[in-house]
Amino acid sequence: MGSRGRPPRPAAPLLPLPALLPVLAALAAAAAEARATSEGQLPGAAAMGTGTPPSPSGTAFEETRLHVFTLDYPHVQIPFEITLWILLASLAKIGFHLYHKLPSIVPESCLLILVGLLLGGIIFGAEEKSPPVMNSDVFFLYLLPPIVLDAGYFMPTRLFFENFGTIFWYAVVGTLWNAIGIGISLYGICQISAFGLTDITLLQNLLFGSLISAVDPVAVLAVFENIHVNEQLYILVFGESLLNDAITVVLYNLFKSFCQMRTIKVIDIFAGIANFFIVGIGGVLIGILLGFVAAFTTRFTHKIRVIEPLFVFLYSYLSYITAEMFHLSGIMAITACAMTMNKYVEENVSQKSYTTIKYFMKMLSSVSETLIFIFMGVSTVGKNHEWNWAFVSFTLLFCLIWRALGVFVLTQIINVFRTIPLTFKDQFIIAYGGLRGAICFSLVFLLPPAVFPRKKLFITAVIVVIFFTVFIQGITIRPLVEFLDVKRSNKKQPAVSEEIYNRFFDHVKTGIEDVCGHWGHNFWRDKFKKFDNKYLRRLLIRENQPKSSIVSLYKKLEIKHAIEMAESGMISKVPSSVSLSDYHEGKIKPLSPTEMENMREILTKNLYQIRHRTMSYNRHSLAADASEKQAKEILIRRRHSLRESLRKTNSLSRERPVLAFC
Amino acid sequence: VGTAQMGVPRVPRGSAPVTSLLSLAVTSEQIEHLHRRFKQLSQDQLTIRKENFDSIPDLEFNPIRGKIVHAFFDKRNLRQESDGLADEINFEDFLTIMSYFRPIEMNMDEEQLDRFRKEKLKFLFHMYDSDHDGKITLQEYRNVVEELLSGNPHLEKESARSIADGAMMEAASICVGQMGPDQVYEGITFEDFLKMWQGIDIETKMHVRFLNVDTIAHCY
Numbered sequence: 001m002g003s004r005g006r007p008p009r010p011a012a013p014l015l016p017l018p019a020l021l022p023v024l025a026a027l028a029a030a031a032a033e034a035r036a037t038s039e040g041q042l043p044g045a046a047a048m049g050t051g052t053p054p055s056p057s058g059t060a061f062e063e064t065r066l067h068v069f070t071l072d073y074p075h076v077q078i079p080f081e082i083t084l085w086i087l088l089a090s091l092a093k094i095g096f097h098l099y100h101k102l103p104s105i106v107p108e109s110c111l112l113i114l115v116g117l118l119l120g121g122i123i124f125g126a127e128e129k130s131p132p133v134m135n136s137d138v139f140f141l142y143l144l145p146p147i148v149l150d151a152g153y154f155m156p157t158r159l160f161f162e163n164f165g166t167i168f169w170y171a172v173v174g175t176l177w178n179a180i181g182i183g184i185s186l187y188g189i190c191q192i193s194a195f196g197l198t199d200i201t202l203l204q205n206l207l208f209g210s211l212i213s214a215v216d217p218v219a220v221l222a223v224f225e226n227i228h229v230n231e232q233l234y235i236l237v238f239g240e241s242l243l244n245d246a247i248t249v250v251l252y253n254l255f256k257s258f259c260q261m262r263t264i265k266v267i268d269i270f271a272g273i274a275n276f277f278i279v280g281i282g283g284v285l286i287g288i289l290l291g292f293v294a295a296f297t298t299r300f301t302h303k304i305r306v307i308e309p310l311f312v313f314l315y316s317y318l319s320y321i322t323a324e325m326f327h328l329s330g331i332m333a334i335t336a337c338a339m340t341m342n343k344y345v346e347e348n349v350s351q352k353s354y355t356t357i358k359y360f361m362k363m364l365s366s367v368s369e370t371l372i373f374i375f376m377g378v379s380t381v382g383k384n385h386e387w388n389w390a391f392v393s394f395t396l397l398f399c400l401i402w403r404a405l406g407v408f409v410l411t412q413i414i415n416v417f418r419t420i421p422l423t424f425k426d427q428f429i430i431a432y433g434g435l436r437g438a439i440c441f442s443l444v445f446l447l448p449p450a451v452f453p454r455k456k457l458f459i460t461a462v463i464v465v466i467f468f469t470v471f472i473q474g475i476t477i478r479p480l481v482e483f484l485d486v487k488r489s490n491k492k493q494p495a496v497s498e499e500i501y502n503r504f505f506d507h508v509k510t511g512i513e514d515v516c517g518h519w520g521h522n523f524w525r526d527k528f529k530k531f532d533n534k535y536l537r538r539l540l541i542r543e544n545q546p547k548s549s550i551v552s553l554y555k556k557l558e559i560k561h562a563i564e565m566a567e568s569g570m571i572s573k574v575p576s577s578v579s580l581s582d583y584h585e586g587k588i589k590p591l592s593p594t595e596m597e598n599m600r601e602i603l604t605k606n607l608y609q610i611r612h613r614t615m616s617y618n619r620h621s622l623a624a625d626a627s628e629k630q631a632k633e634i635l636i637r638r639r640h641s642l643r644e645s646l647r648k649t650n651s652l653s654r655e656r657p658v659l660a661f662c
Numbered sequence: 663v664g665t666a667q668m669g670v671p672r673v674p675r676g677s678a679p680v681t682s683l684l685s686l687a688v689t690s691e692q693i694e695h696l697h698r699r700f701k702q703l704s705q706d707q708l709t710i711r712k713e714n715f716d717s718i719p720d721l722e723f724n725p726i727r728g729k730i731v732h733a734f735f736d737k738r739n740l741r742q743e744s745d746g747l748a749d750e751i752n753f754e755d756f757l758t759i760m761s762y763f764r765p766i767e768m769n770m771d772e773e774q775l776d777r778f779r780k781e782k783l784k785f786l787f788h789m790y791d792s793d794h795d796g797k798i799t800l801q802e803y804r805n806v807v808e809e810l811l812s813g814n815p816h817l818e819k820e821s822a823r824s825i826a827d828g829a830m831m832e833a834a835s836i837c838v839g840q841m842g843p844d845q846v847y848e849g850i851t852f853e854d855f856l857k858m859w860q861g862i863d864i865e866t867k868m869h870v871r872f873l874n875v876d877t878i879a880h881c882y
Contacts, residue, residue, distance in 0.1 A: 419765045419869055497829040497858065503810055504726065505868070508789070511730040512763055514720040516699055530723075 088119075089370035107474045109222040109373050109437075113467070116377015124381050136442040139375075140330075143368045144439075145320045147218050148331050149313075150365035151238070152338030159235050160339075161525075166422075167236060169414050170430070171243035174406050175213055179251055181402040183209030186395065195390035200454055203259045208458055210251035211444060212399060212465060216437030217241040217331070218369055219466075223435060223474045230487040233426055237433040245331035245439075246280035252443060253327065259451050283329035287336025290319040294337070295344035295540040302542065308353035309360060312345060344540040372438045379441075380463055386456035395461040396468055399436075407431040425484050432477060435469040436462075696760060700753050709750035710734075725812050729789050734759050738788050745794055765869035780856070782868045787855050797849030800830050833858060 073080070092115045096102055102111070160167070183206035190197040190205060220241045224234055254272045258264055294315035301308050316337045323333035346354060407430050415421040422430075444462045449455045481488075510526055703717065704710045715721065715731045724730065733739055735748045739762070740755050748755070762785045770778065790798045790806055804826040811822050833850050836858055850858075 497832050500807060500810065500825075500829055501859070504789075504806065505786070507724055507726045507810070508730060508786070509763075509868070511721060511724045511727065512760075514718050514724070515703075515715070515730075515734075516696065516760070526720075526723075 085371065085374075086367055089367065089374055092374070093366075093370055104226065104478075105475070107223050107226055107470075109219060109369075110471050110474055112370055112373035113377040113380075113470065116374035117380060118377070119374070120378035120381030123378070136446045139372065139438060139442045140324070141321065143372050144218070145317055145330070145334055146361070146364035146368045147221070147372075148242070148320075148334050149316050149338055150361045151217060151221060151242070152335035153342055153361060155335070155339060156231060156235065157339055157342075159231055160239055163232065163235055163239065166414050166418060167239035167243060170236065170240040170407075170410060172247055174240065174410055175215075175244040175247045176251075177406045177410070178213030178399075178402050179210040179247075180206065181209070181406070182213055182395070182398045183207075185398050185402075186391075189390065189394045192390075195388065197388065197391055197454075201259075203255055204452060204454075207252065207255035207259060207447075208395075208461075210248065210255055211440050212395070212436060212462060213402075214244055214248040214436070214439055214443075215241040215434045216439050218372060218439070219435035219437030219470055219474075220433060222369060222373075223470075223477060224433065227478050227481050228488050229429060229481060232420075233429055233433075233486070236426075237430055240430075242331060242335055246283065246329040247276065248439070248443075249327070249329050250276040250279050256447075256451075260448075279328050280332060282326065283323045283332035284336045286323050286328065287319045287333035287338075288340050290315050290322070290333075291337040291340025292540065294341045295348070298345050298348040299540060299542050301348070302350075305350050305353055308349045309357045312341060312357050313360070315341065344537070347541050376438055376441055376466070379445075380467075384456050385460045385463075386454070387460055388457055391457055392461045392464050396465055399465055399469075403434045404431045407434075425486055428484065429477075429481065429486055432473060432480065435473060436466050437470065438466075441466060693757065696757060697753060700756050709752050710756065711750045726789075726806075726809050729792075729806075729809065732792070733785070733789050736788055738794070739785060763869050783856060783859055784852065786868075787852050790850075790855075797851055798855070799849040800826070803830055803850075 089112070092112065093108070096108060096111050183202075186209065187200075187202045187205040189195065190200045215237070217238065220238055224237065250272065254275065258268070261268075294311055297311050297315070298308060301311070316334050319337040320330045320334040323330040345357075349357070407427050411422050411427050411430075440462050444455075444458050447455050447458065452458065700710070703714050705714070712731055712735065715734075721727055721730070732747075734751060734756070737746055737748055740748065740751070740758055751759075762782055787798070788794075790802060792802055792805065793799075804823050807826040807829070808819065808822045811825075830850075833854065836854075
């Protein structure tokens with residue numbers, strides 16, 4: 001058993017993928033067989049919990065000899081299977097990236113679903129029954145939160161709030177439009193008796209519409225992070241996918257209860273509307289509250305740095321499950337918590353804790369995402385399908401049509417209120433980027449079969465829509481983006497001067513707005529900043545020193561600059577007085593080209609780290625921190641040698657305050 | 663709604679460019695709103711002086727307050743051929759300054775966009791270049807950075823100067839590239855300035871919405 005379970009090493013790195021398949025097959029078969037044999041054992045054995053295999057007779061009079069080697073699978077079954085699954089997912093990921101062309105053509109989500117399908121097929125073939133369907137509880141409680149947390153923590157808040165109106169508009173009104181549109185048109189189709197669908201009521205159709213119209217954050221993230229559209233577009237689609245959770249939760253529960261109620265009164269509809277507000281706002285409030293508590297907690301953790309990251313995760317997860325407990329929107333809660341926490345926690349925790357948080361979050365979300373897609377593939381294979389050409393194809397058609405129409409109409413309205421109107425290209429990408437994913441998948445599995453006799457039909461339709469959006473739209477969106485020449489994200493490394501310009505610019509805009517007497521974005525942002533500085537930061541941050549981003553970044557630069565200058569010998573061991581006096585007198589003597597190169601490199605490298613600290617929405621890589629550690633090392637060594645040299649030559653005409661800045 | 667109804671002197675100073683600018687994008691609604699604001703600021707006079715800007719409470723907290731106010735009276739921004747500072751500005755001048763902040767329009771072609779962008783950047787350039795010599799020198803840059811960081815009491819002047827120096831060096835390397843060991847970098851000219859802002863789409867960022875919102879923020 002053990003030997004078969006050990007995977008054969010792939011012979012050469014040239015053929016990893018085909019070699020991986022038997023590996024995966026072996027793993028899956030091992031898991032399946034293990035379960036099969038364990039199910040064959042008597043329940044008594046598990047209850048006994050000993051290491052000995054049971055005697056089939058059941059009588060305890062027969063003496064069993066001492067067993068030298070025992071196998072007790074049920075004892076470790078659950079953790080073993082979980083580990084196998086996660087291992088499988090990660091190995092699959094390695095496999096994809098070995099072919100470097102592959103992830104650029106086909107998004108990972110597609111490949112993972114394919115792997116899942118394959119596995120599902122193997123398990124189905126081995127056991128002759130449906131493989132484990134992804135348990136909706138597992139999905140909603142364990143797999144979804146890490147992804148949303150990761151996305152919320154690294155969300156570019158400034159851009160998000162600048163576009164908040166538009167995002168909200170798309171999320172709420174757009175989803176409503178889609179849900180009701182799809183529901184009603186499907187109902188119309190169902191009325192045509194030729195298709196054999198007349199037993200599906202209007203309410204069931206509306207429910208189906210509401211669960212299929214939700215744009216899925218997991219799928220959007222998986223596809224958009226590879227194509228690098230400009231941040232504005234990204235934030236619109238992604239923000240919409242996050243915020244529409246509130247509406248989806250409300251509509252789903254509303255229609256589900258309506259289906260089960262006998263009569264529907266007007267009061268129920270009003271209750272539904274009120275429910276929406278409570279779900280949305282309640283979720284956000286819980287998130288913000290716990291975010292503040294988390295920030296406050298980290299104020300006191302400087303003695304126990306090691307568990308600092310734990311607080312971040314615990315509080316955010318707590319916000320999610322608290323919201324779920326009250327049937328509020330968990331996604332909005334965890335997003336709000338992450339966004340609130342981010343600002344203050346970042347300043348309270350040590351650099352190492354910050355790195356740990358970043359990495360761990362990315363790791364968790366990556367694993368979750370992989371598992372979700374694989375499970376989706378696995379759960380597709382099985383006996384819970386009912387195919388009906390009309391229903392399925394019309395569902396797909398209506399999803400696409402209503403999404404396109406919805407985006408178009410809504411954009412015309414919202415463009416009146418936007419300063420930067422959305423072009424047709426933007427609209428197309430927004431409409432095309434409305435991918436469905438695991439959330440609708442899980443929601444459809446949660447439908448109570450008693451109320452929905454045609455549940456299998458719904459499952460089939462949902463699966464077809466998801467596969468279509470993830471595969472077809474996911475694969476073709478990259479060439480489309482290039483074809484339409486959509487503005488891509490600006491990867492330019494910013495510089496000190498740019499930071500200065502941006503600040504200057506913000507103040508100019510705010511000033512002009514004040515002169516106009518106009519309360520614009522900048523006005524509110526300024527007001528919030530003042531409130532923040534006065535109360536929140538004092539409360540939540542440990543040694544509250546008003547930090548200017550320009551200064552903190554420059555301080556780091558100074559250190560590097562000093563190191564490099566010392567290293568390259570421009571200032572020899574003892575700081576040269578001549579060059580420094582010129583420096584302070586106003587004439588800029590340029591450095592030699594290599595020094596300039598070095599300095600520029602340092603400037604850009606460092607600035608990228610600091611400024612883009614929380615803006616990485618790339619799931620698979622983080623900005624390198626290695627240079628920072630190196631620099632610190634160099635600095636320490638340099639300090640030693642400088643001190644040495646100072647002691648030796650105890651005359652020093654002018655001391656450059658290099659050390660003062662360290 | 664013609665401007666004649668509002669009692670604004672319609673005599674264009676410097677002729678064609680001003681009116682063409684105004685006719686481009688600032689709608690009559692926006693003009694009305696701005697005119698109301700102008701009357702509030704000027705206390706029903708025909709012109710505004712520097713002192714009138716003191717009555718805006720929120721502007722107090724702005725670190726570069728001086729430069730903003732100065733920009734309103736800078737003759738280069740008012741499209742006059744002369745140089746220096748005006749003592750007072752009328753409504754037309756006010757509108758001219760505001761027109762630098764109008765949003766981009768959908769139907770602009772490449773050339774118009776380019777001119778649009780250059781106008782806005784020129785406005786910003788004038789704010790940096792306080793001595794009107796067409797170059798941003800190290801001293802002026804230092805001045806800007808000091809003002810920007812003036813809101814932070816914990817900061818030493820030394821840091822602000824060093825930051826400005828560092829930024830200036832960066833500018834030198836972008837604009838001039840490799841410099842010989844004896845060259846001295848004089849200052850940032852407007853062309854260099856343009857180069858530095860190349861990556862940033864200023865035309866979309868530099869706008870203020872003059873919506874028909876009732877002026878809620880009152881002056882004292």
